[in-house]
Amino acid sequence: MKRKISKNHLLSLVPIGLILVLWEIAGHVAQTPLFPPLSKVVGEFYSLLSNGILLKSLGASFGRVLIGYILGSLSGLFVGTIMGVNKVVERSLRPLISILFPIPTLGWLPLLMLWIGINEALPVTLIFICAFFPVTYNTLTGIKEVKQEYIKAARTLGASSWYILWHIILPMASPNIFTGLRLEAGMVWRTVIAAEMFAIPTGIGALLNNAETLIRVDIIMACLVVLSLMCSIFERLFLWLENRTTGAWR
Structure with a gap:
């Protein structure tokens, strides 16, 4: 094997x-400088790493991703859970979620630039939006797919509503929840890069934008490799957490 x-x-x-x-x-x-060989890209990657520019840019982007993703995911998990267990809340919020969910995350950028301004809150808010709606939708879908027979059996045996939520509903809905978390773990990096390229002077996106201005394709390619690695690491982390949490019984 x-x-x-x-x-x-x-x-x-x-x-x-x-x-x-x-x-x-x-x-x-x-x-041609427009298509450098791999060896030159690797050399530039090492140069950016050794002089601290790459780590500084990556650190700025990583901080924004972490804050926005955690806040958006927790909020989506909370709202999705409330909607899943309360039909009144679901009927009230589902139309609003259905209207806002299809809007691309970057579609909010011009509006948020006017409302928030060009500062650190802008990319964090975009990442929050990027994570919130998919996690909300997947959490709601997962809870709705839990068979009522299990819930009724638990109530018959005297289980409280909190016990049913924590020990039956959320564990059985966790595959859907982890799917939403895993898919958005990569998407938030794409969002922060786009936000930094348009509006923020620091981060991997800003480094990409500056490299494009200077026609430094080797730097652009090095940044794209870093972006690819971060997306892959985030997605694999949640895949590992999903397998550790639900792999034994899924």
């Missing part, structure tokens, strides 16, 4: 390795 897993891992690395080799060759053949 382990040999099969390692073989699958090796097979998945083959296309990546092939692309990297072709990238290096194409960069040397092209001989």
